[in-house]
Amino acid sequence: MILDIDISGLGVIERAELPLGPGFTAITGETGAGKTMIVTALGLLRGGRASADAVRSGATKAVVEGRWQLDSDSPAARLAADAGAELDENDELLVARQVSAEGRSRAWLGGRGVPASILADLGERLVVVHGQSDQWRLRSEGAQRAALDAFGGAELRTARSAVREAHIRRGELRSELQTLSDAEAERELEAARLRRALADIEPAEPQPGEDVTLLARIERLSNLEALRRDVGQAHELLAGDSSAGFGGEGGGSSTELVSQVRSLIDSATSSDPALGELGQAAADISFAIDELGLRLAGYLDGLEAEGSGELAQLNDRLTLLTSLTRTYGPTLDDVIELGSQAGMQLLDLENDSTRIQELETQIAEAEATLAAAASRLTELRTATASLLEERVTTELHALAMPAAQLTVEISPLDEIAAHGGDRVAFMLRPHPGTEPTPLGKGASGGELSRVMLALEVVLADVSSVPTLVFDEVDAGVGGSAAIEIGRRLQRLSANAQVIVVTHLAQVAAFSDNHISIEKSSDGQFTTSSIRRISGADRTQEIARLLSGLSDSETGNAHAEELLELAAANRAAPGGAGHDAAADGSRSVV
Secondary structure, eight states, X not given: OEEEEEEEEETTEEEEEEEOOSSEEEEEEOTTSSHHHHHHHHHHHTTOOOOGGGBOTTOSEEEEEEEEEXXXXXXXXXXXXXXXXXXXXXXXXXXXXXXXXXXXXXEXXXXXXXXXXXXXXXXHHHEEEEEHHHHHHTTSHHHHHHHHHHHHHHHHHHHHHHHHHHHHHHHHHHHHHHHHHHTHHHHHHHHHHHHHHHHHHHHHOOOTTHHHHHHHHHHHHHTHHHHHHHHHHHHHHHHOOSTTOTTOTTOXXXXXXXXXXXXXXXXXXXXXXXXXXXXXXXXXHHHHHHHHHHHHHHXXXXXXXXXXXXXXXXXXXXXXXXXXXXXXXXXXXXXXXXHHHHHHHHHHHHHHHHHHHHHHHHHHHHHHHHHHHHHHHHHHHHHHHHHHHHHHHXXXXXXXXTTOEEEEEEEEEEEXXXXXXXXEEEEEEOSTTSOOEEHHHHOOHHHHHHHHHHHHHHHXXXXXXXXXXXXXXXXXXXXXXXXXXXHHHHHHTTTSEEEEEOSOHHHHTTOSEEEEXXXXXXXXXXXXXXXEEOHHHHHHHHHHHXXXXXXXXXXXHHHHHHHHHHHHHHHSTTSOOOOTTOTTSSOOO
Protein backbone atom coordinates (compact mmCIF):
# COMPACT_ATOMS: atom_id res chain seq x y z
CA MET A 1 0.00 0.00 0.00
CA ILE A 2 0.99 3.65 -0.33
CA LEU A 3 2.07 5.12 3.00
CA ASP A 4 2.47 8.72 1.88
CA ILE A 5 3.28 10.93 -1.09
CA ASP A 6 5.49 14.04 -0.93
CA ILE A 7 4.83 16.66 -3.63
CA SER A 8 6.69 19.83 -4.52
CA GLY A 9 6.42 22.23 -7.44
CA LEU A 10 3.48 20.41 -9.04
CA GLY A 11 0.66 22.55 -10.41
CA VAL A 12 -0.83 24.68 -7.63
CA ILE A 13 1.03 22.66 -4.96
CA GLU A 14 4.23 24.33 -3.84
CA ARG A 15 5.08 21.81 -1.12
CA ALA A 16 2.80 19.27 0.53
CA GLU A 17 2.75 15.81 2.07
CA LEU A 18 -0.17 13.47 1.46
CA PRO A 19 -0.60 11.01 4.36
CA LEU A 20 -2.35 7.86 3.21
CA GLY A 21 -2.11 4.42 4.81
CA PRO A 22 -4.64 1.58 4.97
CA GLY A 23 -8.38 1.64 4.43
CA PHE A 24 -10.48 4.21 2.62
CA THR A 25 -8.98 7.68 2.08
CA ALA A 26 -11.19 10.49 0.81
CA ILE A 27 -9.64 13.59 -0.74
CA THR A 28 -11.86 16.67 -0.90
CA GLY A 29 -11.43 20.36 -1.61
CA GLU A 30 -12.85 23.29 -3.48
CA THR A 31 -12.81 23.42 -7.26
CA GLY A 32 -9.34 24.41 -8.42
CA ALA A 33 -7.71 23.54 -5.10
CA GLY A 34 -5.54 20.89 -6.74
CA LYS A 35 -7.33 17.59 -6.19
CA THR A 36 -6.46 16.47 -9.70
CA MET A 37 -2.77 17.10 -8.92
CA ILE A 38 -2.95 14.11 -6.57
CA VAL A 39 -3.93 11.90 -9.49
CA THR A 40 -1.26 13.58 -11.63
CA ALA A 41 1.34 12.82 -8.95
CA LEU A 42 0.26 9.19 -8.83
CA GLY A 43 0.45 9.06 -12.62
CA LEU A 44 4.07 10.23 -12.52
CA LEU A 45 4.96 7.64 -9.88
CA ARG A 46 3.34 5.00 -12.08
CA GLY A 47 5.64 5.89 -14.99
CA GLY A 48 3.13 8.07 -16.81
CA ARG A 49 3.97 10.73 -19.36
CA ALA A 50 5.82 13.73 -17.93
CA SER A 51 4.91 17.21 -19.13
CA ALA A 52 6.49 20.56 -18.40
CA ASP A 53 2.94 21.95 -18.09
CA ALA A 54 2.63 20.16 -14.74
CA VAL A 55 5.53 22.14 -13.22
CA ARG A 56 4.37 24.98 -10.96
CA SER A 57 4.75 28.46 -12.43
CA GLY A 58 8.07 29.92 -11.32
CA ALA A 59 9.48 26.54 -10.22
CA THR A 60 12.45 24.89 -11.91
CA LYS A 61 11.12 21.39 -11.41
CA ALA A 62 8.37 19.25 -9.95
CA VAL A 63 9.29 16.37 -7.64
CA VAL A 64 7.01 13.58 -6.44
CA GLU A 65 8.09 10.94 -3.93
CA GLY A 66 5.92 8.03 -2.89
CA ARG A 67 6.60 5.59 -0.07
CA TRP A 68 5.19 2.10 -0.51
CA GLN A 69 5.09 -0.79 1.93
CA LEU A 70 5.48 -4.13 0.18
CA ASP A 71 5.55 -7.77 1.02
CA SER A 72 9.17 -8.75 0.42
CA ASP A 73 8.01 -11.87 -1.46
CA SER A 74 5.48 -10.08 -3.69
CA PRO A 75 5.87 -9.82 -7.49
CA ALA A 76 6.23 -6.05 -7.10
CA ALA A 77 9.14 -6.46 -4.66
CA ARG A 78 10.82 -8.96 -6.97
CA LEU A 79 10.43 -6.58 -9.91
CA ALA A 80 12.00 -3.79 -7.86
CA ALA A 81 14.88 -6.07 -6.89
CA ASP A 82 15.43 -7.00 -10.54
CA ALA A 83 15.75 -3.26 -11.28
CA GLY A 84 18.44 -2.95 -8.61
CA ALA A 85 16.25 -1.38 -5.89
CA GLU A 86 16.09 -2.66 -2.34
CA LEU A 87 13.46 -2.46 0.39
CA ASP A 88 14.55 -0.90 3.66
CA GLU A 89 14.40 -2.62 7.03
CA ASN A 90 10.65 -1.89 7.25
CA ASP A 91 9.95 -3.41 3.80
CA GLU A 92 9.35 0.08 2.45
CA LEU A 93 10.20 1.21 -1.08
CA LEU A 94 10.76 4.82 -2.13
CA VAL A 95 9.61 5.74 -5.65
CA ALA A 96 10.49 9.18 -7.02
CA ARG A 97 9.93 11.17 -10.20
CA GLN A 98 11.24 14.56 -11.25
CA VAL A 99 10.11 16.75 -14.13
CA SER A 100 12.07 19.85 -15.11
CA ALA A 101 10.51 23.06 -16.39
CA GLU A 102 11.96 22.11 -19.79
CA GLY A 103 10.06 18.81 -19.73
CA ARG A 104 12.99 16.48 -18.95
CA SER A 105 12.11 13.60 -16.69
CA ARG A 106 14.05 11.39 -14.27
CA ALA A 107 12.91 8.44 -12.19
CA TRP A 108 14.28 6.65 -9.12
CA LEU A 109 13.38 3.38 -7.48
CA GLY A 110 14.76 2.67 -4.02
CA GLY A 111 17.25 5.51 -4.53
CA ARG A 112 18.51 4.04 -7.80
CA GLY A 113 18.00 5.78 -11.13
CA VAL A 114 15.75 3.75 -13.48
CA PRO A 115 13.87 4.29 -16.76
CA ALA A 116 10.28 5.48 -16.38
CA SER A 117 9.19 2.23 -18.05
CA ILE A 118 10.31 0.36 -14.91
CA LEU A 119 7.93 2.51 -12.86
CA ALA A 120 5.19 1.72 -15.36
CA ASP A 121 5.73 -2.03 -14.97
CA LEU A 122 5.76 -1.68 -11.19
CA GLY A 123 2.72 0.60 -11.20
CA GLU A 124 0.61 -1.99 -12.99
CA ARG A 125 1.16 -4.31 -10.03
CA LEU A 126 0.54 -1.70 -7.34
CA VAL A 127 -2.15 0.78 -8.39
CA VAL A 128 -5.25 0.91 -10.57
CA VAL A 129 -6.64 4.38 -11.28
CA HIS A 130 -10.27 4.83 -12.28
CA GLY A 131 -11.31 8.21 -13.61
CA GLN A 132 -14.24 9.53 -15.57
CA SER A 133 -12.37 8.54 -18.72
CA ASP A 134 -12.44 4.95 -17.47
CA GLN A 135 -16.23 5.13 -17.38
CA TRP A 136 -16.15 5.84 -21.08
CA ARG A 137 -13.58 3.10 -21.60
CA LEU A 138 -16.03 0.71 -19.94
CA ARG A 139 -18.23 1.28 -22.98
CA SER A 140 -15.70 -0.54 -25.16
CA GLU A 141 -15.98 -4.23 -25.93
CA GLY A 142 -12.34 -4.79 -25.01
CA ALA A 143 -12.78 -3.36 -21.49
CA GLN A 144 -15.94 -5.40 -20.96
CA ARG A 145 -14.28 -8.60 -22.13
CA ALA A 146 -11.30 -7.89 -19.85
CA ALA A 147 -13.64 -7.41 -16.86
CA LEU A 148 -15.42 -10.69 -17.59
CA ASP A 149 -12.12 -12.55 -17.95
CA ALA A 150 -10.74 -11.04 -14.75
CA PHE A 151 -13.80 -12.25 -12.85
CA GLY A 152 -13.30 -15.73 -14.32
CA GLY A 153 -10.11 -16.22 -12.29
CA ALA A 154 -7.15 -18.49 -12.92
CA GLU A 155 -8.98 -21.17 -14.93
CA LEU A 156 -10.31 -18.65 -17.43
CA ARG A 157 -6.93 -16.89 -17.68
CA THR A 158 -5.30 -20.23 -18.43
CA ALA A 159 -7.87 -20.95 -21.12
CA ARG A 160 -7.36 -17.51 -22.64
CA SER A 161 -3.57 -18.02 -22.65
CA ALA A 162 -4.09 -21.33 -24.47
CA VAL A 163 -6.13 -19.52 -27.14
CA ARG A 164 -3.51 -16.82 -27.48
CA GLU A 165 -0.68 -19.36 -27.87
CA ALA A 166 -2.67 -21.36 -30.43
CA HIS A 167 -3.50 -18.15 -32.29
CA ILE A 168 0.17 -17.12 -32.38
CA ARG A 169 1.17 -20.60 -33.60
CA ARG A 170 -1.40 -20.50 -36.41
CA GLY A 171 -0.27 -17.00 -37.36
CA GLU A 172 3.36 -18.06 -37.59
CA LEU A 173 2.50 -21.03 -39.80
CA ARG A 174 0.28 -18.89 -42.02
CA SER A 175 2.99 -16.28 -42.37
CA GLU A 176 5.58 -18.87 -43.37
CA LEU A 177 3.18 -20.42 -45.88
CA GLN A 178 2.37 -17.00 -47.35
CA THR A 179 6.08 -16.23 -47.73
CA LEU A 180 6.75 -19.51 -49.51
CA SER A 181 3.65 -19.20 -51.68
CA ASP A 182 4.49 -15.64 -52.72
CA ALA A 183 7.94 -16.79 -53.83
CA GLU A 184 6.74 -19.92 -55.63
CA ALA A 185 6.99 -18.43 -59.14
CA GLU A 186 10.51 -17.16 -58.43
CA ARG A 187 11.47 -20.57 -57.07
CA GLU A 188 10.24 -22.28 -60.23
CA LEU A 189 12.30 -19.94 -62.41
CA GLU A 190 15.36 -20.47 -60.24
CA ALA A 191 14.90 -24.25 -60.30
CA ALA A 192 14.70 -24.19 -64.10
CA ARG A 193 17.88 -22.13 -64.28
CA LEU A 194 19.70 -24.53 -61.97
CA ARG A 195 18.59 -27.56 -63.98
CA ARG A 196 19.87 -25.94 -67.20
CA ALA A 197 23.14 -25.12 -65.49
CA LEU A 198 23.59 -28.69 -64.28
CA ALA A 199 22.78 -30.02 -67.78
CA ASP A 200 25.40 -27.71 -69.32
CA ILE A 201 28.16 -27.82 -66.69
CA GLU A 202 28.21 -31.43 -65.47
CA PRO A 203 28.98 -33.05 -68.88
CA ALA A 204 31.74 -30.49 -69.56
CA GLU A 205 33.48 -31.18 -66.22
CA PRO A 206 35.50 -27.92 -66.28
CA GLN A 207 38.63 -27.86 -64.11
CA PRO A 208 40.14 -24.94 -62.21
CA GLY A 209 42.56 -22.96 -64.43
CA GLU A 210 41.75 -25.10 -67.47
CA ASP A 211 41.02 -22.10 -69.70
CA VAL A 212 44.46 -20.61 -68.96
CA THR A 213 46.16 -23.95 -69.71
CA LEU A 214 44.24 -24.31 -72.98
CA LEU A 215 45.22 -20.86 -74.17
CA ALA A 216 48.88 -21.60 -73.51
CA ARG A 217 48.67 -24.95 -75.37
CA ILE A 218 46.86 -23.42 -78.32
CA GLU A 219 49.45 -20.66 -78.53
CA ARG A 220 52.18 -23.31 -78.70
CA LEU A 221 50.51 -25.39 -81.40
CA SER A 222 49.56 -22.38 -83.45
CA ASN A 223 53.29 -21.48 -83.75
CA LEU A 224 54.59 -25.03 -84.35
CA GLU A 225 56.42 -24.29 -87.66
CA ALA A 226 58.18 -21.26 -86.26
CA LEU A 227 59.24 -23.35 -83.28
CA ARG A 228 60.68 -26.03 -85.59
CA ARG A 229 62.59 -23.43 -87.62
CA ASP A 230 64.06 -21.51 -84.70
CA VAL A 231 64.94 -24.52 -82.57
CA GLY A 232 66.32 -26.39 -85.63
CA GLN A 233 68.63 -23.52 -86.49
CA ALA A 234 69.77 -23.33 -82.90
CA HIS A 235 70.55 -27.06 -82.95
CA GLU A 236 72.52 -26.71 -86.19
CA LEU A 237 74.61 -23.92 -84.72
CA LEU A 238 75.52 -26.20 -81.86
CA ALA A 239 75.94 -29.53 -83.65
CA GLY A 240 75.55 -28.98 -87.40
CA ASP A 241 77.91 -30.83 -89.87
CA SER A 242 81.35 -29.19 -90.31
CA SER A 243 81.33 -29.17 -94.11
CA ALA A 244 78.25 -26.88 -94.49
CA GLY A 245 77.90 -25.31 -91.10
CA PHE A 246 75.55 -22.44 -90.36
CA GLY A 247 78.61 -20.30 -89.81
CA GLY A 248 79.46 -20.37 -93.56
CA GLU A 249 82.34 -21.75 -95.64
CA GLY A 250 85.39 -22.75 -93.67
CA GLY A 251 83.31 -22.63 -90.45
CA GLY A 252 82.04 -25.43 -88.23
CA SER A 253 79.57 -26.23 -85.48
CA SER A 254 79.83 -24.72 -82.02
CA THR A 255 80.82 -28.15 -80.76
CA GLU A 256 83.79 -28.31 -83.19
CA LEU A 257 84.85 -24.75 -82.41
CA VAL A 258 84.87 -25.34 -78.66
CA SER A 259 86.71 -28.64 -79.23
CA GLN A 260 89.42 -26.81 -81.16
CA VAL A 261 89.67 -24.18 -78.40
CA ARG A 262 89.98 -26.94 -75.81
CA SER A 263 92.77 -28.71 -77.81
CA LEU A 264 94.75 -25.51 -78.15
CA ILE A 265 94.49 -24.74 -74.42
CA ASP A 266 95.45 -28.31 -73.53
CA SER A 267 98.55 -28.01 -75.81
CA ALA A 268 99.54 -24.70 -74.23
CA THR A 269 99.09 -26.11 -70.73
CA SER A 270 102.20 -28.30 -71.24
CA SER A 271 104.19 -25.08 -71.45
CA ASP A 272 102.26 -23.23 -68.65
CA PRO A 273 100.43 -25.37 -66.07
CA ALA A 274 98.54 -22.23 -64.98
CA LEU A 275 96.32 -22.65 -68.06
CA GLY A 276 94.88 -25.85 -66.55
CA GLU A 277 91.90 -23.99 -65.05
CA LEU A 278 91.10 -22.49 -68.45
CA GLY A 279 91.26 -25.92 -69.99
CA GLN A 280 88.74 -27.16 -67.44
CA ALA A 281 86.47 -24.22 -68.25
CA ALA A 282 86.69 -25.11 -71.94
CA ALA A 283 85.82 -28.71 -71.06
CA ASP A 284 82.76 -27.50 -69.07
CA ILE A 285 81.59 -25.42 -72.01
CA SER A 286 81.98 -28.43 -74.27
CA PHE A 287 79.88 -30.59 -71.95
CA ALA A 288 77.21 -27.84 -71.67
CA ILE A 289 77.00 -27.49 -75.42
CA ASP A 290 76.61 -31.24 -75.80
CA GLU A 291 73.80 -31.25 -73.16
CA LEU A 292 72.00 -28.32 -74.78
CA GLY A 293 72.27 -29.98 -78.16
CA LEU A 294 70.72 -33.17 -76.83
CA ARG A 295 67.83 -31.24 -75.25
CA LEU A 296 67.17 -29.27 -78.44
CA ALA A 297 67.19 -32.51 -80.41
CA GLY A 298 64.70 -34.01 -77.98
CA TYR A 299 62.46 -30.94 -78.23
CA LEU A 300 62.51 -31.21 -82.06
CA ASP A 301 61.61 -34.88 -81.86
CA GLY A 302 58.66 -33.96 -79.64
CA LEU A 303 57.41 -31.39 -82.11
CA GLU A 304 57.43 -34.01 -84.84
CA ALA A 305 55.16 -36.20 -82.65
CA GLU A 306 52.44 -33.50 -82.19
CA GLY A 307 49.67 -33.82 -84.75
CA SER A 308 47.66 -31.02 -86.29
CA GLY A 309 44.34 -32.61 -85.12
CA GLU A 310 45.03 -31.69 -81.48
CA LEU A 311 44.79 -27.97 -82.20
CA ALA A 312 41.23 -28.29 -83.49
CA GLN A 313 40.21 -30.26 -80.40
CA LEU A 314 41.74 -27.67 -78.09
CA ASN A 315 39.96 -24.83 -79.87
CA ASP A 316 36.64 -26.69 -79.56
CA ARG A 317 37.20 -27.19 -75.81
CA LEU A 318 38.11 -23.53 -75.30
CA THR A 319 34.97 -22.47 -77.19
CA LEU A 320 32.85 -24.64 -74.86
CA LEU A 321 34.44 -23.21 -71.72
CA THR A 322 34.11 -19.66 -73.06
CA SER A 323 30.38 -20.25 -73.67
CA LEU A 324 29.88 -21.60 -70.13
CA THR A 325 31.76 -18.66 -68.66
CA ARG A 326 29.72 -16.17 -70.65
CA THR A 327 26.46 -17.80 -69.48
CA TYR A 328 27.25 -18.71 -65.86
CA GLY A 329 30.44 -16.68 -65.16
CA PRO A 330 31.96 -14.15 -65.10
CA THR A 331 34.90 -16.52 -64.49
CA LEU A 332 35.47 -20.24 -64.98
CA ASP A 333 35.79 -20.59 -61.20
CA ASP A 334 32.23 -19.20 -60.88
CA VAL A 335 31.03 -21.80 -63.38
CA ILE A 336 32.70 -24.60 -61.41
CA GLU A 337 31.21 -23.24 -58.11
CA LEU A 338 27.73 -23.13 -59.60
CA GLY A 339 28.09 -26.65 -60.87
CA SER A 340 29.07 -27.90 -57.41
CA GLN A 341 26.32 -26.00 -55.57
CA ALA A 342 23.42 -26.21 -58.01
CA GLY A 343 22.42 -29.68 -56.87
CA MET A 344 22.06 -28.64 -53.22
CA GLN A 345 20.27 -25.43 -54.16
CA LEU A 346 17.87 -27.35 -56.34
CA LEU A 347 17.24 -29.77 -53.48
CA ASP A 348 16.47 -26.85 -51.14
CA LEU A 349 13.97 -25.47 -53.64
CA GLU A 350 12.31 -28.84 -53.97
CA ASN A 351 12.23 -29.05 -50.17
CA ASP A 352 10.33 -25.73 -50.13
CA SER A 353 7.59 -27.37 -52.16
CA THR A 354 7.53 -30.21 -49.66
CA ARG A 355 7.49 -27.65 -46.82
CA ILE A 356 4.38 -26.03 -48.33
CA GLN A 357 2.56 -29.35 -48.12
CA GLU A 358 3.77 -29.82 -44.54
CA LEU A 359 2.64 -26.31 -43.61
CA GLU A 360 -0.81 -26.87 -45.02
CA THR A 361 -1.13 -29.96 -42.84
CA GLN A 362 0.23 -28.17 -39.78
CA ILE A 363 -2.10 -25.19 -40.31
CA ALA A 364 -5.08 -27.53 -40.42
CA GLU A 365 -3.93 -29.05 -37.13
CA ALA A 366 -3.34 -25.58 -35.63
CA GLU A 367 -6.83 -24.51 -36.72
CA ALA A 368 -8.30 -27.49 -34.92
CA THR A 369 -6.27 -26.77 -31.78
CA LEU A 370 -7.30 -23.11 -31.84
CA ALA A 371 -10.96 -23.97 -32.37
CA ALA A 372 -10.91 -26.39 -29.44
CA ALA A 373 -9.18 -23.87 -27.16
CA ALA A 374 -11.59 -21.10 -28.20
CA SER A 375 -14.56 -23.40 -27.61
CA ARG A 376 -13.33 -24.14 -24.08
CA LEU A 377 -12.83 -20.42 -23.45
CA THR A 378 -16.37 -19.71 -24.64
CA GLU A 379 -17.74 -22.32 -22.23
CA LEU A 380 -15.91 -20.76 -19.30
CA ARG A 381 -16.95 -17.24 -20.29
CA THR A 382 -20.57 -18.28 -20.59
CA ALA A 383 -20.54 -19.81 -17.12
CA THR A 384 -18.67 -16.82 -15.70
CA ALA A 385 -21.07 -14.37 -17.36
CA SER A 386 -24.06 -15.83 -15.51
CA LEU A 387 -22.36 -15.40 -12.15
CA LEU A 388 -21.07 -11.92 -13.00
CA GLU A 389 -24.54 -10.80 -14.07
CA GLU A 390 -25.98 -11.96 -10.76
CA ARG A 391 -23.28 -10.37 -8.60
CA VAL A 392 -23.19 -7.00 -10.42
CA THR A 393 -26.98 -6.77 -10.54
CA THR A 394 -27.09 -7.31 -6.75
CA GLU A 395 -24.56 -4.51 -6.30
CA LEU A 396 -26.54 -2.20 -8.58
CA HIS A 397 -29.63 -2.77 -6.48
CA ALA A 398 -27.65 -1.67 -3.43
CA LEU A 399 -26.43 1.40 -5.34
CA ALA A 400 -29.94 2.89 -5.60
CA MET A 401 -30.75 1.16 -8.89
CA PRO A 402 -33.29 -1.32 -7.47
CA ALA A 403 -34.75 -2.39 -10.79
CA ALA A 404 -31.52 -2.39 -12.83
CA GLN A 405 -30.23 -5.56 -14.39
CA LEU A 406 -26.89 -6.23 -16.05
CA THR A 407 -26.69 -8.95 -18.66
CA VAL A 408 -23.61 -10.19 -20.48
CA GLU A 409 -24.17 -11.21 -24.07
CA ILE A 410 -21.64 -13.53 -25.69
CA SER A 411 -21.80 -13.97 -29.45
CA PRO A 412 -19.36 -15.50 -31.94
CA LEU A 413 -16.85 -13.45 -33.91
CA ASP A 414 -16.41 -14.03 -37.63
CA GLU A 415 -12.91 -15.35 -36.95
CA ILE A 416 -11.15 -16.43 -33.79
CA ALA A 417 -8.82 -13.71 -32.50
CA ALA A 418 -5.99 -13.82 -29.98
CA HIS A 419 -8.49 -13.13 -27.19
CA GLY A 420 -10.86 -15.86 -28.35
CA GLY A 421 -13.82 -16.27 -30.62
CA ASP A 422 -16.31 -14.26 -28.58
CA ARG A 423 -17.87 -10.85 -28.82
CA VAL A 424 -18.67 -9.68 -25.27
CA ALA A 425 -21.27 -6.99 -24.62
CA PHE A 426 -22.48 -5.68 -21.27
CA MET A 427 -26.17 -4.81 -21.53
CA LEU A 428 -27.95 -2.64 -18.96
CA ARG A 429 -31.66 -2.47 -18.31
CA PRO A 430 -31.96 0.44 -15.85
CA HIS A 431 -35.75 0.32 -15.44
CA PRO A 432 -38.56 -2.22 -15.83
CA GLY A 433 -40.23 -2.18 -19.19
CA THR A 434 -37.13 -1.09 -21.08
CA GLU A 435 -35.02 -3.19 -23.37
CA PRO A 436 -31.43 -3.92 -22.35
CA THR A 437 -29.07 -1.63 -24.23
CA PRO A 438 -25.29 -1.75 -24.58
CA LEU A 439 -23.39 0.31 -22.00
CA GLY A 440 -21.74 2.13 -24.87
CA LYS A 441 -25.05 3.48 -26.14
CA GLY A 442 -27.73 3.87 -23.48
CA ALA A 443 -26.06 4.36 -20.07
CA SER A 444 -25.73 7.83 -18.54
CA GLY A 445 -22.62 9.06 -16.75
CA GLY A 446 -24.16 8.37 -13.34
CA GLU A 447 -25.23 4.89 -14.36
CA LEU A 448 -21.77 4.17 -15.73
CA SER A 449 -20.26 5.33 -12.42
CA ARG A 450 -22.38 2.86 -10.49
CA VAL A 451 -21.83 0.01 -12.96
CA MET A 452 -18.07 0.55 -12.76
CA LEU A 453 -18.12 0.67 -8.97
CA ALA A 454 -20.31 -2.45 -8.82
CA LEU A 455 -17.84 -4.23 -11.10
CA GLU A 456 -14.92 -3.08 -8.96
CA VAL A 457 -16.57 -4.39 -5.80
CA VAL A 458 -17.29 -7.72 -7.46
CA LEU A 459 -13.81 -7.97 -8.98
CA ALA A 460 -12.09 -7.05 -5.71
CA ASP A 461 -12.18 -10.67 -4.57
CA VAL A 462 -10.11 -11.78 -7.57
CA SER A 463 -7.90 -8.71 -8.01
CA SER A 464 -4.25 -8.80 -6.94
CA VAL A 465 -3.71 -5.02 -7.23
CA PRO A 466 -3.51 -3.62 -3.68
CA THR A 467 -4.45 0.03 -4.28
CA LEU A 468 -7.52 1.38 -6.08
CA VAL A 469 -7.80 5.08 -6.92
CA PHE A 470 -11.11 6.66 -7.96
CA ASP A 471 -10.98 10.15 -9.46
CA GLU A 472 -14.46 11.71 -9.15
CA VAL A 473 -16.16 8.60 -10.46
CA ASP A 474 -19.22 9.70 -8.47
CA ALA A 475 -19.88 12.58 -10.88
CA GLY A 476 -23.53 12.73 -11.82
CA VAL A 477 -24.61 10.85 -8.69
CA GLY A 478 -26.28 12.23 -5.59
CA GLY A 479 -28.75 11.51 -2.81
CA SER A 480 -29.18 7.95 -1.62
CA ALA A 481 -27.13 6.64 -4.52
CA ALA A 482 -24.15 8.64 -3.26
CA ILE A 483 -24.56 7.14 0.22
CA GLU A 484 -24.55 3.66 -1.26
CA ILE A 485 -21.43 4.49 -3.28
CA GLY A 486 -19.73 5.59 -0.05
CA ARG A 487 -20.86 2.40 1.67
CA ARG A 488 -19.54 0.26 -1.20
CA LEU A 489 -16.20 2.05 -1.27
CA GLN A 490 -15.91 1.46 2.45
CA ARG A 491 -16.66 -2.21 1.90
CA LEU A 492 -14.16 -2.36 -0.97
CA SER A 493 -11.45 -1.03 1.35
CA ALA A 494 -11.68 -4.21 3.43
CA ASN A 495 -9.61 -5.95 0.73
CA ALA A 496 -7.63 -3.08 -0.80
CA GLN A 497 -6.34 0.39 -0.12
CA VAL A 498 -8.95 2.75 -1.58
CA ILE A 499 -8.18 6.39 -2.44
CA VAL A 500 -11.07 8.54 -3.69
CA VAL A 501 -11.04 12.09 -5.03
CA THR A 502 -14.63 13.21 -4.48
CA HIS A 503 -16.90 16.21 -4.21
CA LEU A 504 -19.69 14.30 -2.44
CA ALA A 505 -20.10 14.49 1.32
CA GLN A 506 -21.99 11.19 1.27
CA VAL A 507 -18.88 9.48 -0.10
CA ALA A 508 -16.28 11.30 2.01
CA ALA A 509 -18.18 10.52 5.23
CA PHE A 510 -17.53 6.81 4.82
CA SER A 511 -13.75 7.22 4.63
CA ASP A 512 -11.33 6.13 7.35
CA ASN A 513 -8.86 8.86 6.43
CA HIS A 514 -10.06 12.28 5.26
CA ILE A 515 -7.62 14.56 3.43
CA SER A 516 -8.56 18.17 2.73
CA ILE A 517 -6.91 20.29 0.04
CA GLU A 518 -7.24 24.02 0.60
CA LYS A 519 -6.09 26.82 -1.66
CA SER A 520 -4.94 30.34 -0.89
CA SER A 521 -3.75 33.23 -3.02
CA ASP A 522 -1.53 36.27 -2.52
CA GLY A 523 -2.94 37.92 -5.61
CA GLN A 524 -0.21 36.59 -7.87
CA PHE A 525 0.12 32.89 -7.10
CA THR A 526 -2.38 30.31 -5.93
CA THR A 527 -1.02 27.78 -3.45
CA SER A 528 -2.67 24.63 -2.14
CA SER A 529 -2.01 22.91 1.17
CA ILE A 530 -2.87 19.37 2.18
CA ARG A 531 -3.84 18.20 5.66
CA ARG A 532 -5.53 15.27 7.34
CA ILE A 533 -8.70 16.37 9.12
CA SER A 534 -10.76 14.84 11.88
CA GLY A 535 -13.19 15.90 14.59
CA ALA A 536 -14.76 19.31 14.18
CA ASP A 537 -12.64 20.13 11.12
CA ARG A 538 -13.96 17.08 9.36
CA THR A 539 -17.54 17.88 10.35
CA GLN A 540 -17.17 21.36 8.88
CA GLU A 541 -15.70 19.97 5.63
CA ILE A 542 -18.58 17.49 5.28
CA ALA A 543 -21.01 20.36 5.91
CA ARG A 544 -19.28 22.46 3.25
CA LEU A 545 -19.60 19.62 0.76
CA LEU A 546 -23.30 19.28 1.62
CA SER A 547 -24.35 22.91 1.52
CA GLY A 548 -21.33 25.07 0.85
CA LEU A 549 -21.69 26.47 4.40
CA SER A 550 -19.17 25.03 6.80
CA ASP A 551 -20.41 27.15 9.74
CA SER A 552 -24.10 26.35 9.36
CA GLU A 553 -25.59 24.63 12.40
CA THR A 554 -28.02 22.75 10.20
CA GLY A 555 -25.23 21.75 7.85
CA ASN A 556 -23.06 20.59 10.73
CA ALA A 557 -25.95 18.59 12.17
CA HIS A 558 -26.48 16.91 8.81
CA ALA A 559 -22.75 16.26 8.56
CA GLU A 560 -22.71 14.67 12.02
CA GLU A 561 -25.62 12.47 10.99
CA LEU A 562 -23.72 11.30 7.91
CA LEU A 563 -20.56 10.57 9.90
CA GLU A 564 -22.55 8.62 12.48
CA LEU A 565 -24.17 6.60 9.71
CA ALA A 566 -20.76 5.78 8.25
CA ALA A 567 -19.35 4.85 11.67
CA ALA A 568 -22.30 2.56 12.33
CA ASN A 569 -21.81 0.93 8.94
CA ARG A 570 -18.13 0.41 9.73
CA ALA A 571 -18.91 -1.19 13.08
CA ALA A 572 -21.69 -3.41 11.75
CA PRO A 573 -20.97 -7.08 10.87
CA GLY A 574 -19.42 -7.14 7.43
CA GLY A 575 -18.34 -3.48 7.67
CA ALA A 576 -14.84 -2.42 6.70
CA GLY A 577 -13.79 -1.91 10.32
CA HIS A 578 -10.70 0.25 9.61
CA ASP A 579 -8.91 2.51 12.01
CA ALA A 580 -6.95 5.15 10.14
CA ALA A 581 -4.77 5.77 13.16
CA ALA A 582 -3.63 2.17 13.27
CA ASP A 583 -1.38 2.19 10.23
CA GLY A 584 -0.02 -1.24 11.02
CA SER A 585 -3.40 -2.91 11.54
CA ARG A 586 -3.73 -4.02 7.95
CA SER A 587 -1.86 -6.57 5.92
CA VAL A 588 0.35 -5.00 3.29
CA VAL A 589 0.86 -5.71 -0.41
